[in-house]
Amino acid sequence: MNEPPARMPTITDGPTDAVPVPPDPIDHAALRARYAEERDKRLRPDGNDQYLQPTGRYAHLLDDPYTPRVQRPPVHDEVDVAIVGGGFAGLVTGARLRQAGIDRLRIVEGGGDVGGAWYWNRYPGAMCDTAAMVYLPLLEETGHMPTMKYTFAPEIFAHAQRIARTFDLARDALFSTEVRQLEWDGAARRWIVRTDRGDEFRARYVTMGTGPLHRPKLPGIPGIETFGGHAFHTSRWDYAYTGGDAAGAPMDALAGTRVGIIGTGATAVQCIPHLARAAGELYVFQRTPSSIDVRNNHPIDPGWFAALGPGWQREWLRNFCTLQTGGFADEDLVKDGWTDIAQRIRDRVVQLVEQGAELTPETMQRAYEDSDDEKMCEIRARVDAIVEDPATAAALKPWYRQLCKRPCFHDEYLQSYNLPTCHLVDTDGRGVERIDEGGVWAAGTHVELDCLIFASGFEVGTAYARRAGFETVGRDGETLSDHWSDGMRSLHGIHVRGFPNAFVVGLAQGANLVSNVTHNLVEAATTIAAIVARAEEVGATEVEVTSAAEAAWVDLLQSSERGFLGNPECTPGYYNNEGRAISAKDRLGMSGYPDGPLAYFDYIEQWRESGRFEGLEFRTG
Secondary structure, three states: OOOOOOOOOOOOOOOOOOOOOOOOOHHHHHHHHHHHHHHHHHHOOHHHHHEEEOHHHHHHHHHHOOOHOOOOOOOOOOEEEEEOOOOOHHHHHHHHHHOOOOOEEEEEOOOOOOOOHHOOOOOOOOEEEOOHHOOOOHHHHHHHOOOOOOOOOHHHHHHHHHHHHHHHOOOOOOOOOOOOEEEEOOOOOEEEEEEEOOOOEEEEEEEEEEOOOEEOOEOOOOOHHHHEEEEEHHHOOOHHHHHHOOOOOOOOOHHEEEEEEEOOHHHHHHHHHHHHHHHHHEEEEOOOOOOOOOOOOOOHHHHHHHHHOHHHHHHHHHHHHHHHHOOOOOOOOOOHHHHHHHHHHHHHHHHHOOOOOOOHHHHHHHHHHHHHHHHHHHHHHHHHHOOOHHHHHOOOOOOOHHHOOEEEEEOOOOHHOOOOEEEEEEOOOOOOOOEEEEEEEOEEEEEEEEEEEEEOEEOOOOHHHHHHOOOOEOHOOOEEEHHHHOOOEEOOOEEOOHHHHHHHOOOOOOOOOOOHHHHHHHHHHHHHHHHHHHHHHHHOOOOOOOOHHHHHHHHHHHHOOOOEEEOOOOOOOOHHHOOOOOOHHHHHOOOOOOOOOHHHHHHHHHHHOOOOOOOEEEOOO
């Protein structure tokens, strides 16, 4: 094994995109007013209810177009752990359980293979928007080097398959299978797992990693069912219609075709450049523009990668988390848009303190606002520097704080609007008016279309059971939906009172690090594996959080605004409940550790390594 280097190397710098200089001085008061004006245009009373579940004509969007569903006999047996979900949450949990010596594992996954979001997302241009060195989990354990700073979807899907191979996680898996119910059998101390394939098997433990972005949604636009052309969702890309493939082959079948796409979020930003080059005419229907920062993607140098010593990924994860959440580090290993804004805020705090300001919440808020204003002025100036048509450029400028919506990074998206075949249909915040058989009405104009693509994302903020697709029934017949009727309640976002031997794998009520979802998953998986190993060691038949520990954790989360995801002053989006008033119930589902993600990761590591597992009961007999 190589010895760790004295100084951790960073990703080799690739080509850069010149950053335009924002106006000086910035009129902060004018920005506040403009942001509020733009937010108010987009506020609507229905919030998440504006979206539709795929039903009727669009019910097939929940089907799997990639893997045929092969008939098989129902399964009736017993395993040690049932892992619901075969995405990165399930894979890292399975990997850690394997490392802990747990043998009988079963992944149950609705898709035809592992991968989760990266099984479904095969749209052209799909890639991670957090650097692969920190986004792809278990790189050291699998011996994989990412090919690029930001890897494309086929490589991410292949990495999910690599994790499954490395830890033998497909052996007893049930693919193309959806869980319909989890029910606790208190007498047998087993979970009964029922699926849509007639399976009914038992498990000593269950883990639920259904993902924060799992179930596709459609915009609730009048007439959506009446469109007479071809239509699909980006998570079920129809290459049979468009031509091309997920590896990047040209979509030649779109030549001469009039294509419309509804949505300009992270998915649309990645696929629009490919559509703009392929379609006869592309119409992009925009309600709110995304912020588009420099991507600056480039290959990873094998020699540089080989110099990384043992433990490098943990170091990178901590470095990214530290800088992205405003902490101090000697250097920035990742060097991306996520860490850039955080470092600006941090450096501005230092500057203000050096100028005599006290380190108060007000000073922190001023530093945040000043730095964010500077960054967003640069983002808007970049639009002017790239987009040739002034009216189009003006419509593509985001008027909100950078973290109000998920930041996007791309070096081809804005350039697409310079192509004569790519047309922006801006709705000034109102969205598409209606759809009819021939096309789309927006901004008072009817656009005739042959194909309509929905880049409307996934359900966020709806009930857990609805997003997961199944109900969980715990002790005495209590459902998880009932237990969470007034909001999510847990210890560490993992354990729920009344649901012994069940573990939730996610972000909420833990670190809640939205900039790098997989970091949350790896820490949760490591914690779960340690708990199961302890239960096996002491011969426990049940592991459950105490009522007091669950209540204390919820009280801790509610004691501070720092760990809360959601700013009512932001333009509407899934980060803030679509601009709808945020209730106490909503707040619980959007909360995280008050002292921040890095503090949570330190806390949970110490908690599990202490061996005391405070707040849990290990019952024997």
